[in-house]
Amino acid sequence: MKTLILLPTVLVAALVPMTLSGEHFAADAAKLATNDAVDTKPWFVDTGHSICVFACKHADAAWFYGTFDRVEGALKLDPADLASSSVSLTIPIDSLDSNNKDRDGHLMSPDFFNAKENPEMTFNSTKIVADGNNLTVTGDLSMAGVTRSMTIPVEWTGDGEFRGRRRGYLAQFSVNRSDFDMNYGVAKKTLGDEVRLTISLELIQAK
Amino acid sequence: MDPTVLLKGALPPIAAALLLVSICGRRGLPLAAGIGLYLAYGLLKDWPAAPWSLWHQPNGTAWLVWGTVGLAAVSTADHLGLFPGRLAPMTTAAAGAGALWLMLTKMAQRWSGSEAALHIGVGGVSVALTALAMRGALARSPRSTIPAVMTTLLLSLDAGLVTLGKSALLGQLCGAVAAAIGAAVGTTIWRRGFTLAAADGAWIGGTHALFLLAGVHLGYLAWAPACCALAAPFTWWLLQPAEAGRSVWWTLRTAPAPFALMAVALWLAMPADDPYAY
Numbered sequence: 426m427k428t429l430i431l432l433p434t435v436l437v438a439a440l441v442p443m444t445l446s447g448e449h450f451a452a453d454a455a456k457l458a459t460n461d462a463v464d465t466k467p468w469f470v471d472t473g474h475s476i477c478v479f480a481c482k483h484a485d486a487a488w489f490y491g492t493f494d495r496v497e498g499a500l501k502l503d504p505a506d507l508a509s510s511s512v513s514l515t516i517p518i519d520s521l522d523s524n525n526k527d528r529d530g531h532l533m534s535p536d537f538f539n540a541k542e543n544p545e546m547t548f549n550s551t552k553i554v555a556d557g558n559n560l561t562v563t564g565d566l567s568m569a570g571v572t573r574s575m576t577i578p579v580e581w582t583g584d585g586e587f588r589g590r591r592r593g594y595l596a597q598f599s600v601n602r603s604d605f606d607m608n609y610g611v612a613k614k615t616l617g618d619e620v621r622l623t624i625s626l627e628l629i630q631a632k
Numbered sequence: 633m634d635p636t637v638l639l640k641g642a643l644p645p646i647a648a649a650l651l652l653v654s655i656c657g658r659r660g661l662p663l664a665a666g667i668g669l670y671l672a673y674g675l676l677k678d679w680p681a682a683p684w685s686l687w688h689q690p691n692g693t694a695w696l697v698w699g700t701v702g703l704a705a706v707s708t709a710d711h712l713g714l715f716p717g718r719l720a721p722m723t724t725a726a727a728g729a730g731a732l733w734l735m736l737t738k739m740a741q742r743w744s745g746s747e748a749a750l751h752i753g754v755g756g757v758s759v760a761l762t763a764l765a766m767r768g769a770l771a772r773s774p775r776s777t778i779p780a781v782m783t784t785l786l787l788s789l790d791a792g793l794v795t796l797g798k799s800a801l802l803g804q805l806c807g808a809v810a811a812a813i814g815a816a817v818g819t820t821i822w823r824r825g826f827t828l829a830a831a832d833g834a835w836i837g838g839t840h841a842l843f844l845l846a847g848v849h850l851g852y853l854a855w856a857p858a859c860c861a862l863a864a865p866f867t868w869w870l871l872q873p874a875e876a877g878r879s880v881w882w883t884l885r886t887a888p889a890p891f892a893l894m895a896v897a898l899w900l901a902m903p904a905d906d907p908y909a910y
Contacts, residue, residue, distance in 0.1 A: 527903070528910045534798040535693050535850050542692050542738045542850065570691055606678045609800065613634035 468500040468592060468628035470514070477516055477624045481602075482617030491523035491532075493546070500594075500628055504555060512550040512562055514624070519544065536609040537602075543570045548577075557581075560594070571605040582625075590630040597623045637676065641804035642811045644671035649815035658816070658826060659711040662835045665812035666704030672808040673697045676801060690738040692850045693801065699731025699842055700809065703763070703835040710831035721764055724834035728763040729756030731842055739849060751849070759841040762865050766837025769869040771830035773886075776879045777817050780828050782887060783836050784814040786864060789894045790843050793861055796901040797853025800908075806843040837865050857901035864890035864897075 477493040498514035518540040523529055533540035550564035551574070558581035566575045575598070582593035601618045603611050610616035645668025652660030652667075673680055673694070680686070680694035706727045710720045732755045740748040766783075773779040787810035795803030813828075813836070820826045828836070844861050847853035867889035873882060 525910045527905075527908070530798045530852050531908070534801075534852060536799055536801045539693070539850065544742070570689075608677060610634075612636055615634070 465501075465503045466631045468502065468630050470496055470498045470500075471591070471627045471629045472497055474627035475625060477622060479623075480621040482619070483615070485614040485617065488621075489523070491521060493518075493520050494522055495520035496624065496626065498548075500626075502553075507553050507555055510550075510553045512548070512553065512564065514548040514626075516546040517544060518546060518568075537607050538569050543568065548575075562596075566600070569605045569607055573600075573604055575600070588629075589632065592628045592630070594626045594628070595623070596626075597621070637804070640675040641672045641808050644668045644675065645808045645812035646815040649812040650819060653816045653819045653826070654823065657823075658829060658832075659708065661812065661816045661828075662704035662707035662711070662832060664816070665809050665835065665839075666701035668812045669697055669700055669805060669808050673805060676804060686734075690734070692735050692738055692846065693805075695731070695734040695737065696802075696842060696846050696850075697805070699727075699735055700835070700839050702731055703727050703838040703842075707831045707835040710834060711829065720831070720834075721767060724763050724767060724838070725760035727834070728759035728838040728841070731838065732756045732759045732845060735842065735846060736849060755845050758862060759838055759845070762841035762862065763834045763838040765833075765869040766840070766865045767830050767833030769865060769872060770828050770833040770836075772872060772874070773828070774879045774882050775825075775827045777820055777826050778879050778883050780813055780817045780826055782868075782883075782890075783828065783832075784810050784817065786810075786890065786894065787813065787836070787840060787843075789891075789898065790840055790861060793857060793894075793897055793901055794843055794847035794851060794853055796857075796898070796903070797847040797851040799847065799851035802843065802846055802851055806839070809839050809843075840865060853901060857897040860893050860897035860900060864893045867893060 472495055475496040477496050478490060479493070480488045480490045483489045493516045495517050496514060497516070498512070500510075500512050502510045518533055518538045521529055521532055521538075521540075523532060532538060535542075538546075546566075546568040548564050548566050550562050552563040554561040554563075560579040560581070561576060562579050563574065563576040565572050567573075577596050577598045580595045580597075582595050585591045585593075599619050599621050602608075602620050603618050611618045645665060648664040648668040648671070649661060652664040654660075656663075670680065677693070680697050681689070681691065683698055686694055686698070703724075706723050709715060710724070715723060733752050736748075736752055736755065740752060743751065770779060787806060791803045791807035791810060794806055817826050841862060844853070844858045848855060848858045868886055871889050872886040
């Protein structure tokens with residue numbers, strides 16, 4: 426008799442946690458599904474944690490570095506539909522800092538960026554290819570009033586949480602400034618033609 | 633500065649001026665300056681897009697070049713007597729104001745209505761009046777090479793000013809126009825003495841004002857030195873004697889005021905340290 430009473434009790438006791446754990450798995454699955462849904466929400470550049478660093482060879486001797494302290498923009502990434510995904514970045518030229526105010530002024534003049542007429546550098550994607558979490562982004566880079574198509578490898582640097590979902594990307598590539606009609610100092614190699622750009626982006630997902 | 637770059641800016645206007653002034657006389661100078669400036673821009677930067685392309689994708693420096701070429705074309709037409717009556721000064725004024733409007737088209741897209749009205753309106757009137765003042769000044773100048781030497785010096789100082797305004801490109805382009813007049817003066821060696829006509833005032837005065845305003849708007853030349861320099865042709869026009877008379881007396885009476893203003897402008901624009909020493 427005792428066995429008859431205990432057996433269902435044991436079965437119930439065993440099944441309840443299993444059921445609960447099943448609910449947990451279902452909840453996890455639902456959460457994942459929700460996360461997938463969240464992934465299609467746009468990401469915006471956290472300007473406080475993003476930067477564009479440039480390097481250019483001076484006097485054909487050493488690389489000098491400068492920064493564009495402000496990078497703005499957004500990423501719309503749908504892994505299931507990369508054709509509808511897009512990246513747009515805007516870098517205000519007046520955020521340029523080469524550690525020398527005279528040089529900053531010259532870099533913003535018509536000899537280089539012509540910043541009064543072209544106050545922003547922009548990049549707008551036309552095609553995104555994903556390789557795992559890394560991306561290869563093709564798009565139009567515009568500066569100094571000239572637009573050139575470029576393909577840029579973009580490395581995923583991590584996902585995290587801090588007052589919202591965050592994701593990091595790092596893009597490292599080179600441009601020839603003469604392609605953008607910035608010829609000052611190229612002939613005599615006072616300033617190199619090649620400019621190496623490193624763009625570190627911290628993106629925060631829209632809620 | 634790289635001598636090759638200097639030559640790219642200076643050789644085309646010098647060659648054009650030597651050739652055209654030798655062949656066509658002083659009537660060839662405005663055209664030579666326009667062609668020389670166009671070639672210098674092409675060699676230093678990039679060939680400027682055609683005006684109909686620039687209309688859709690404006691570029692202030694390219695419009696500056698085309699504006700100066702336009703003023704040179706007006707002066708050439710004036711030289712050839714194509715403008716009846718008072719049409720020449722009116723066309724000069726319209727061409728100067730129009731050149732400034734085109735130069736500022738792209739920047740005006742980001743200005744408020746009042747800012748655009750101020751910069752384009754006042755700026756356009758300034759260019760037009762400067763062109764007319766220089767036209768008037770050259771009409772009463774002695775028939776000698778001195779006014780041509782003075783305008784060469786004036787535009788050379790303009791080139792220095794806009795270079796101090798952080799743009800070596802604008803400086804070189806303005807220097808290219810000065811080089812054209814200088815080369816025309818040089819033809820005196822194998823031709824008769826080179827003199828400027830009233831018609832030349834349009835493009836020389838217009839170029840002077842356009843480059844100074846380009847230095848302010850496109851470059852980083854401050855308003856105070858720019859305004860000081862802008863006033864220089866007016867003092868030339870106002871202070872020169874009513875009759876040209878003897879060249880020495882005319883020069884002593886006319887030259888000090890505009891060049892004093894240019895000296896003050898340079899002093900105001902001069903930074904404490906070498907602005908390119910980095």
